[in-house]
């Protein structure tokens with residue numbers, strides 16, 4: 001069975017160690033977490049966790065069911081038709097071609113966010129695949145540091 | 157009402173109707189023990205090890221279907237309890253285990269006897285709680301009992317920091333719980349049930365495959381009714397022994413690694429598995445790619461995660477076995493039992509070809525004989541617990557169980573040391589029944605300190621030790637698969653069993669003949685005291701049939717004189 005990349009949203013009750021329950025379930029059952037983001041849902045006592053993972057459809061089915069089985073998990077959404085975004089921050093030496101870097105960042109839905117004496121920091125926010133391209137393109141300008149944020153997704 | 161956290165714990169236990177609590181005190185839980193001293197709503201049994209306390213609560217739960225309760229202190233008290241939690245978790249047994257924890261202010265400082273109990277127990281509990289304030293304690297206690305017994309049951313741990321047991325707060329035990337994220341499904345989907353019934357009507361070789369879930373949901377009457385109405389043959393898992401009753405003509409027996417020939421062949425040739433509360437464990441299926449190759453599957457399970465986990469399922473039904481059968485039975489009116497006549501004939505012939513059998517002896521007690529004899533002498537009057545190993549399999553194969561909850565064993569985790577404390581729990585639940593732990597000379601030593609518990613509290617459990625001077629099941633694998641290199645399985649060095657039992661306030665019997673066996677059992681029942689019956693059995697006896705691990709279910713090693721007794725083979729070899 002083909003391994004495919006999947007994004008799952010998990011809505012959980014805000015209570016202590018709920019994230020640990022989720023990650024240790026993944027670890028214990030040998031499932032993969034590619035990226036993970038968590039944030040409280042505004043005006044509620046719940047949080048939204050977005051997990052990018054991969055596996056066969058059978059594995060995905062088990063992941064969904066095992067997540068559901070955890071008591072504080074309220075809802076699991078296996079995204080099919082989604083808008084997916086990921087943020088990335090990159091730091092470059094000030095000596096690099098700043099105009100090129102700025103254009104590159106804006107081509108990926110971002111821009112310059114900070115300029116210091118020795119460094120310039122840019123951000124981009126795009127689909128994970130495009131974020132990958134951004135990172136590849138950024139290599140030309142000798143980045144000192146690149147930090148990816150993890151995927152968030154919303155059903156269309 | 158205002159009261160301390162410790163009092164709240166006691167009040168909750170009383171409100172839940174629990175009559176017996178098993179446990180062991182220590183620093184972090186002392187305030188609760190102080191309240192236990194003052195109350196008279198429940199009895200507390202001081203087991204002599206926390207593992208045994210949890211197994212005893214587990215045995216109590218398995219014998220009654222109610223939630224068992226155990227109480228332990230922080231640190232080593234809790235870690236000793238982990239095997240008990242895991243054992244209950246694997247078999248979906250409802251438990252509430254209350255553990256003390258260091259005071260809130262010390263959590264995270266590596267305080268004396270601090271250990272991350274919720275972290276350690278996360279993978280072996282249905283759910284767990286670290287109580288963070290006195291305000292949430294009543295709700296958490298209520299939720300713990302609720303979670304333990306509803307849906308797919310399981311153990312729940314409540315870890316309570318010591319300062320919270322001292323603090324006072326308002327106590328009102330909640331009447332109901334509200335957990336928006338927890339809504340188990342009990343009623344099966346009607347459309348799926350109709351489809352499943354159609355499949356049964358169209359099948360030629362259907363097979364009822366009954367698992368431990370059938371016991372947990374108290375569905376045995378409906379299962380018998382379904383079987384009788386349709387005349388579909390039945391196989392039981394290790395956990396389901398007793399559901400059909402041993403003398404039911406449609407029961408083929410137990411299937412799996414040590415299943416009988418007809419059961420395993422039925423599973424291999426069926427065209428429709430009707431799985432009721434079973435989970436296709438690897439000890440049942442053998443090699444998955446060869447498992448039930450010709451079958452469609454109806455899978456009824458309260459836990460959706462069990463469905464299609466290991467095998468593809470054509471008719472998934474999420475729900476409680478009992479409630480699903482209530483819906484399904486009326487729809488089965490139209491099923492013609494004659495339709496499966498040819499199938500039943502085939503299976504009957506399989507059973508005649510290789511019946512569950514063993515070769516008895518006049519010189520030495522055969523372990524299978526001992527179990528059959530127990531069945532003849534105490535039969536339905538007894539509750540049977542067991543440890544793990546050959547004796548467990550022989551008990552499952554040969555004891556005439558005739559109702560669910562009569563057979564109590566650690567199936568999923570396979571915990572040696574489970575049987576004796578579980579028997580103590582079962583006996584507390586059913587003092588009127590004879591409770592017998594069928595055990596081995598290896599397993600019994602893993603919780604032998606419970607002799608003292610049973611003697612102190614007058615809990616007359618009979619331990620029948622099928623003594624082969626070996627870690628027999630491991631020895632059997634060494635015989636078959638490791639060219640008889642008996643690495644660390646020889647138990648020739650033995651305690652004086654009789655003296656050991658007596659030293660702890662019980663009775664001991666050394667049994668080497670069939671006559672002594674009968675006499676010892678009769679005396680043990682009459683004396684009504686905890687005892688060890690040390691029964692010397694044939695040393696190299698093997699459990700058969702056997703499906704080698706990872707092999708196809710239909711490739712069984714069947715009983716031949718040489719396979720059944722490895723000593724015979726050796727004798728022949730030296731001739």
Ligand SMILES: Cc1ncc(C[n+]2csc(CCOP(=O)(O)OP(=O)(O)O)c2C)c(N)n1
Pocket residue numbers: 543544545546547548570571572573595596597598599600622624626627628629630
């Ligand atoms: C706690 C624990 N440790 C180890 C094992 C592995 N094991 C399974 S069966 C067995 C031998 C049991 O020997 P005994 O209790 O004498 O029973 P017999 O097989 O001889 O009937 C062992 C060591 C286990 N199941 N549980």
